[in-house]
Amino acid sequence: MTELSAHLPQFQHGQLTENFPDTHLSNTNDNSERRRHDNSERRRNDNAESETNGQPQNNLRQVVEQDEEEDEELTLKYGAKHVIMLFVPVTLCMVVVVATIKSVSFYTRKDGQLIYTPFTEETETVGQRALNSILNAAIMISVIIVMTILLVVLYKYRCYKVIHGWLIISSLLLLFFFSFIYLGEVFKTYNVAMDYITVALMIWNFGVVGMICIHWKGPLRLQQAYLIMISALMALVFIKYLPEWTAWLILAVISVYDLVAVLCPKGPLRMLVETAQERNETLFPALIYSSTMIWLVNMAEEDPEAQRKSKNSTYDKQAPARRTQNEDAEADDGGFSQEWQQQRDNRIGPIESTPESRAAVQALPSNSQTSEDPEERGVKLGLGDFIFYSVLVGKASATASGDWNTTLACFVAILIGLCLTLLLLAIFKKALPALPISITFGLVFYFATDNLVQPFMDQLAFHQFYI
Amino acid sequence: PAFSLFIFTIARDPLRIIILIAGAFFWLVSLLLSSLIWFIAVKASDPQDERLQKGLLIFGVMFSVLLQEAFRFLYYKLLRKAIEGLVALSEDGCSPISIQQMAYVAGVGFGLMSGAFSMINLLADALGPGTVGIHGDSQLYFLTSAFMTMVLIFLHTFWGILFFHGCEHRRWWEIAAVVIMHLTVSGLSFCNPLYVGSLVPSYLLMAAAAAWAYLLSGGSAQNLRRFLLCKC
Numbered sequence: 001m002t003e004l005s006a007h008l009p010q011f012q013h014g015q016l017t018e019n020f021p022d023t024h025l026s027n028t029n030d031n032s033e034r035r036r037h038d039n040s041e042r043r044r045n046d047n048a049e050s051e052t053n054g055q056p057q058n059n060l061r062q063v064v065e066q067d068e069e070e071d072e073e074l075t076l077k078y079g080a081k082h083v084i085m086l087f088v089p090v091t092l093c094m095v096v097v098v099a100t101i102k103s104v105s106f107y108t109r110k111d112g113q114l115i116y117t118p119f120t121e122e123t124e125t126v127g128q129r130a131l132n133s134i135l136n137a138a139i140m141i142s143v144i145i146v147m148t149i150l151l152v153v154l155y156k157y158r159c160y161k162v163i164h165g166w167l168i169i170s171s172l173l174l175l176f177f178f179s180f181i182y183l184g185e186v187f188k189t190y191n192v193a194m195d196y197i198t199v200a201l202m203i204w205n206f207g208v209v210g211m212i213c214i215h216w217k218g219p220l221r222l223q224q225a226y227l228i229m230i231s232a233l234m235a236l237v238f239i240k241y242l243p244e245w246t247a248w249l250i251l252a253v254i255s256v257y258d259l260v261a262v263l264c265p266k267g268p269l270r271m272l273v274e275t276a277q278e279r280n281e282t283l284f285p286a287l288i289y290s291s292t293m294i295w296l297v298n299m300a301e302e303d304p305e306a307q308r309k310s311k312n313s314t315y316d317k318q319a320p321a322r323r324t325q326n327e328d329a330e331a332d333d334g335g336f337s338q339e340w341q342q343q344r345d346n347r348i349g350p351i352e353s354t355p356e357s358r359a360a361v362q363a364l365p366s367n368s369q370t371s372e373d374p375e376e377r378g379v380k381l382g383l384g385d386f387i388f389y390s391v392l393v394g395k396a397s398a399t400a401s402g403d404w405n406t407t408l409a410c411f412v413a414i415l416i417g418l419c420l421t422l423l424l425l426a427i428f429k430k431a432l433p434a435l436p437i438s439i440t441f442g443l444v445f446y447f448a449t450d451n452l453v454q455p456f457m458d459q460l461a462f463h464q465f466y467i
Numbered sequence: 468p469a470f471s472l473f474i475f476t477i478a479r480d481p482l483r484i485i486i487l488i489a490g491a492f493f494w495l496v497s498l499l500l501s502s503l504i505w506f507i508a509v510k511a512s513d514p515q516d517e518r519l520q521k522g523l524l525i526f527g528v529m530f531s532v533l534l535q536e537a538f539r540f541l542y543y544k545l546l547r548k549a550i551e552g553l554v555a556l557s558e559d560g561c562s563p564i565s566i567q568q569m570a571y572v573a574g575v576g577f578g579l580m581s582g583a584f585s586m587i588n589l590l591a592d593a594l595g596p597g598t599v600g601i602h603g604d605s606q607l608y609f610l611t612s613a614f615m616t617m618v619l620i621f622l623h624t625f626w627g628i629l630f631f632h633g634c635e636h637r638r639w640w641e642i643a644a645v646v647i648m649h650l651t652v653s654g655l656s657f658c659n660p661l662y663v664g665s666l667v668p669s670y671l672l673m674a675a676a677a678a679w680a681y682l683l684s685g686g687s688a689q690n691l692r693r694f695l696l697c698k699c
Contacts, residue, residue, distance in 0.1 A: 084484055404587040409495055412580070416492045419485060448499050455509075456502035457584060459524055 083422050086381055087415060089228055093386050094414075096232040097239070097394040098407060106185040107240045108398050114241045121243040133245035140246075141253050148261065148268045156275055171214060171230075175207040178233045231383050235390035239398060247395055251439055254388060258433040273431060385434045389414050392442045400450050405457060409449040413441035483572045490542060490576020490627075497538035498584065501531030532653050535577070536646045539627065542573055543634050574627020578620035586616045618669045622652060625676040632683045648672055 119132035213223045261267040400406035417438025505527030546569050626645045633641030
């Protein structure tokens with residue numbers, strides 16, 4: 001994921017040079033922010049220096065002092081909006097998961113375990129249980145790592161067809177099979193009679209529209225809704241099939257792995273990001289939740305945009321690595337969006353699970369040359385993050401003794417973690433893993449609330465004291 | 468009512484939402500620490516002694532109140548730093564959000580979180596079958612809980628405003644007044660289930676705090692009259 005940041009400058013660079021003549025002409029009209037951003041971005045790259053033509057360099061010098069502050073200001077200003085743009089889908093996903101857990105009992109029944117977690121937790125001694133869960137978590141993590149590396153290798157050797165096919169199959173499975181099960185369980189819970197034909201029709205429609213929306217084009221809201229639904233379904237599957245201690249261990253280890261994979265120079269995710277940046281491509285955009293659609297319409301160069309769009313056709317939930325790419329670089333038309341890419345995908349089921357890589361969130365204000373409102377810049381967050389946040393909150397609501405208190409506490413903790421991650425992103429402007437901070441907060445709050453706060457609140461409520 | 472406050476006043480501005488969530492987070496942390504203390508105290512004492520347990524609970528409540536106020540103060544410090552940053556970075560030299568607005572939002576954050584924690588398990592149980600007060604407890608349990616929670620949420624909002632105002636102008640007596648009021652309200656809740664003793668004074672205190680906060684925020688009787696008569 002960090003690789004992205006390295007590539008981004010290059011992208012921006014390319015974009016800047018092209019945009020510059022226009023900017024130059026329309027200086028007064030342009031958002032000074034945009035220019036500042038351009039300049040600051042360029043300043044950040046040594047490459048930029050070498051590639052800029054004369055004009056940009058003049059401008060660069062002129063505004064070089066203002067750049068820093070303006071840039072920060074820009075990021076802060078848009079920071080709040082972006083944070084909210086991410087709060088809403090994360091909240092929605094969590095709400096869906098919690099609502100399902102609370103109402104549909106299917107997802108809290110223990111019907112067995114996945115093949116990836118072969119050791120059971122119904123053991124006699126605590127030590128044995130701990131050992132089993134550690135082994136389970138280790139197996140799961142190694143599967144994820146293997147998948148990530150596999151994806152990186154495939155990507156490096158340009159086996160795009162394989163990756164696309166993989167993605168399509170996994171999204172097919174998710175959209176049809178899992179939602180069929182989900183629908184069935186919801187009907188069972190509410191005792192709604194339904195015939196197979198209607199169900200088939202519904203699922204078929206749902207699935208096909210989903211495939212189109214995610215892999216090809218579709219209204220933004222619909223695509224976002226589908227992404228949220230898919231994340232929720234995935235999270236529900238995780239919650240159902242992972243035993244207790246294993247789930248918590250996996251959450252903890254995944255966030256550590258995320259941290260390592262994104263920030264270490266040799267990490268697979270980072271390599272993926274760098275490769276994608278070198279090739280000037282978006283990396284499996286289908287695995288990312290994007291809050292705005294960047295349809296650049298008035299730029300001269302359509303090619304990068306067209307390329308990107310075609311690449312966006314595959315929804316890669318499974319793709320391990322998602323890199324955030326500076327859309328600026330891609331689109332000459334100037335829609336930047338900040339992308340966070342996180343990939344996380346563990347597929348349960350007949351198809352091999354693919355590890356998800358988590359891309360850091362990259363926040364870069366987008367410079368838009370067009371009349372596109374800078375406010376419309378989008379943020380992208382990897383779907384894996386959605387899934388794991390929802391797993392945490394869902395598990396909290398399913399198994400906590402404190403019930404709603406714990407759920408609420410975890411929810412707030414995750415949101416605060418997301419805020420902090422975004423803040424760090426704005427400060428560092430590199431790809432960052434979005435998981436560790438939030439998951440850490442969430443875990444701490446879960447265990448603390450469950451064990452400490454719950455008895456306290458119980459006693460208070462019993463006596464009706466108020467604090 | 469608190470939720471409608473949220474929708475009408477806070478949901479528009481993303482910055483306010485962030486401040487709200489952060490406020491809730493701070494309250495949560497204070498609750499965590501205070502329950503940790505209580506937990507330790509309980510474990511270290513005799514679980515059979517009823518009076519001791521109740522006494523410990525009271526001690527826990529008081530300690531929690533003090534911790535909440537301490538965290539409110541910490542949050543105030545954090546927001547001051549944030550405002551300085553925002554002012555420095557804003558284009559026209561003034562912050563996009565004033566300290567009073569922040570005080571209000573922080574108060575609502577605290578209040579919402581405390582209200583949620585107090586009420587939500589009750590609400591969940593209320594959905595299920597059962598009879599209120601079947602063992603001889605008061606039948607008004609749910610009602611009074613609801614009212615008490617609402618008054619607490621409002622109180623937190625007003626205390627937020629008062630507290631921040633006191634910190635701004637360095638009037639220590641204002642801060643002390645807020646703390647004492649909080650302690651009083653919690654203490655009054657000890658009178659439960661003698662609801663007269665706890666609800667009525669709480670509401671009176673809330674009215675007083677509301678008026679005080681309103682005056683501090685620049686309102687006046689004239690404003691009120693104009694608003695009520697729908698004049699501009």
